[in-house]
Amino acid sequence: FQDVHVMIFIGFGFLMTFLQRYGFSSVGFNFLIAAFALQWATLMQGFLHGLHGGKIHIGVESMINADFCTGSVLISFGAVLGKTSPVQLLIMAIFEVTLFAVNEFILLSVLEAKDAGGSMTIHTFGAYFGLMVARILYRPNLDKSKQKNSSVYHSDLFAMIGTIYLWMFWPSFNSAITAHGDDQHRTAMNTYYSLAACTLSTYGMSALTAHDGKLDMVHIQNAALAGGVAAGTAGEMMLTPYGSMIVGFLAGIISVLGFKYLSPILEEKLKVQDTCGVHNLHGMPGVLGAIVGAVTAAVATPDVYGNGMADVFPEVAKGNFNASDQGGRQAISLAVTLGIALLGGLIVGFILKLPIWGAPPDTICFEDNIYWEV
Numbered sequence: 132f133q134d135v136h137v138m139i140f141i142g143f144g145f146l147m148t149f150l151q152r153y154g155f156s157s158v159g160f161n162f163l164i165a166a167f168a169l170q171w172a173t174l175m176q177g178f179l180h181g182l183h184g185g186k187i188h189i190g191v192e193s194m195i196n197a198d199f200c201t202g203s204v205l206i207s208f209g210a211v212l213g214k215t216s217p218v219q220l221l222i223m224a225i226f227e228v229t230l231f232a233v234n235e236f237i238l239l240s241v242l243e244a245k246d247a248g249g250s251m252t253i254h255t256f257g258a259y260f261g262l263m264v265a266r267i268l269y270r271p272n273l274d275k276s277k278q279k280n281s282s283v284y285h286s287d288l289f290a291m292i293g294t295i296y297l298w299m300f301w302p303s304f305n306s307a308i309t310a311h312g313d314d315q316h317r318t319a320m321n322t323y324y325s326l327a328a329c330t331l332s333t334y335g336m337s338a339l340t341a342h343d344g345k346l347d348m349v350h351i352q353n354a355a356l357a358g359g360v361a362a363g364t365a366g367e368m369m370l371t372p373y374g375s376m377i378v379g380f381l382a383g384i385i386s387v388l389g390f391k392y393l394s395p396i397l398e399e400k401l402k403v404q405d406t407c408g409v410h411n412l413h414g415m416p417g418v419l420g421a422i423v424g425a426v427t428a429a430v431a432t433p434d435v436y437g438n439g440m441a442d443v444f445p446e447v448a449k450g451n452f453n454a455s456d457q458g459g460r461q462a463i464s465l466a467v468t469l470g471i472a473l474l475g476g477l478i479v480g481f482i483l484k485l486p487i488w489g490a491p492p493d494t495i496c497f498e499d500n501i502y503w504e505v
Contacts, residue, residue, distance in 0.1 A: 132191050134303035135198045137296055139165050143205040145293030146352065147407060151283040153213055155503045160217055164208060165201050168224045172200035175232035180240055195307045200231050203253045207261030207476075209407035211268060213280065213497035219488040223479055227260055230475040234468055243446050244464040245428065245457075247318060248305030248363030250420030251468045258414035259472035260479075262403050267480025268490075269402045276496040280406070287348045294352045301326055301359035305366045310442040318366040322359055325366075325379030329358025332383030340391045347390075353408055354386035357416040364424025364461070367443055369435050378423050382416045389415055406497075421465040429458025 140162065147157035176196055177187030187193075204224045215223075235252045238244045246252050273280075282290070306318035337350040358379030362370070370378070389411030397403045397410065431447065431454045433440055441448040447457050483490075491501055499505050 132195050132198075132307070134300040135195055135307050138300045138304055139169075139198050139201055139205065142293050142297035142300065143202065143209075146290055146297065147209060147212055148293065149282040149286050149290035149349070149352065150213060150279065150406075150497050151281060151286050152279050152499055153497050154286060154289065155499045155505070157212065159503070160220055161205060161208065163217060164204060164220050164224050167221060168201040168204045168228050169194075169197040171225065171228045172197040172232065175228050176200065176235070179232050179236040192308060199249055199253055199308075200228055200235075202249070203231050203257035203260075204228060206254065206257030206409050206413050207264060209409045209413075210258070210261030210265040210403075210405050212406040213276075214265075214268060214270060214273070214404070214406070214491065215483070216489040216491065217502065219483050219490055222488065223264065223483060226475065226479045226482070227257075230260070230471060231256060234471045237467055237471075238464045242460045242464050242467070243457075244460050245367065245443065246364050246421075246424070246464070247307075247309045247367045248322070248359075248420075250360060250363030250365075250417045250424060251464055254360045254363060254413040254417030255421060255465065255468050256472045258409045258412075258417060259469055260476040261409055262397075262405060262414065263473050263476025264480040264483065265405055266401065266403045267477065267484060269404060270493050270496070272493040273404055273496060275494045276498070279497040282348070287352070290352050291348070294356065297356055297359070298326060298330075301356065305359065305363055309367045313439055314367050314442050317369075320372065321366045321370045321375040322362045324372045324375040325358035325362035325382070326356070327358070327379065328376035329361070329379035329383035329386075330355040332380045333357070333387055336384050336387035340387060349408070350387045350390055353412040354383050354390065357382035357386035357412055360413055360416040361420040361423065363417070363420045365420065365427040368424065368427045368431065370423070370427055374427075378419070382419055385415050385419065386411045418465065421461065421468075425458045425461035425465070428461050429455045431457070 144158040144161035148154045181187045302319040302322040305322045306315045309315045309318045333354040337346045338344050361378050361382035
């Protein structure tokens with residue numbers, strides 16, 4: 132639990148400090164939204180799947196799950212970073228936590244899908260929800276603030292602190308709510324190898340895509356974490372170490388290519404101003420993780436899993452449906468998640484567009500001093 136908590140407050144908080152004039156807001160609003168969202172998530176998740184005789188049961192696991200839900204909100208925060216007021220962010224958190232809990236309930240309880248590390252529930256949901264909100268809150272004159280929408284030497288160094296914390300604790304994050312024993316160890320190992328391979332492919336791709344072969348700090352800060360996102364669903368399955376490394380390697384590549392080539396296209400053509408590039412770190416690797424999870428689930432056999440089948444795929448072990456059905460349910464889960472995230476983001480985006488929340492004007496976005504004593 133402590134590891135996940137560190138990731139939410141230090142990891143996500145510092146990862147977003149790369150903006151030169153927005154460090155207080157990055158860490159400070161992150162702190163505010165997280166503290167609010169985890170309380171609201173405890174209630175929403177409790178109402179949907181924690182009720183026992185009319186009471187919500189809480190414990191370390193419910194605290195971890197609330198932190199997971201908070202993580203999803205903070206991913207969406209990354210997409211709208213610098214362009215929103217704290218009130219808007221809190222309103223977004225209220226709605227997003229509610230939708231997250233509904234989506235999680237549909238996936239885990241109705242569809243019986245498996246998603247321990249949250250490639251679908253957390254990353255894909257948070258990223259596409261945030262991207263849709265960012266699309267609705269599109270600012271045609273945002274280039275008036277573009278000199279502040281960049282990093283300086285020490286702000287990138289601060290952001291690297293967030294990256295390292297996230298990187299170190301990601302195996303804990305993915306394995307936090309898996310079955311104790313073999314499952315948990317396997318999930319941690321799969322994530323560990325995925326992250327390691329991903330980091331190498333990130334450095335390689337970053338150098339390859341640069342004109343002069345130099346590394347880009349943005350790639351290292353973000354794409355090096357994509358392996359953890361992509362191992363979220365399949366981490367507890369028999370992905371095997373080499374399978375994990377392949378997944379991580381691919382995640383690093385698509386993430387760097389996304390930062391380099393896709394983000395500018397999204398901004399120009401689709402008018403999505405994604406400040407932190409959450410589409411490249413959480414969106415595409417989250418979808419990759421969901422697909423890998425569906426494929427890994429579909430090829431699961433009792434020979435490979437033995438008695439562990441009951442822990443990873445309880446419904447398959449009971450004979451309620453077979454492995455390919457489980458894979459199908461995983462795939463449907465991805466579609467449901469994308470649907471709820473995009474539709475929810477659309478509605479919430481229009482709510483946040485109302486001119487009553489005190490959003491910053493186009494000329495002073497990415498600027499701390501309108502909200503903080505500087």
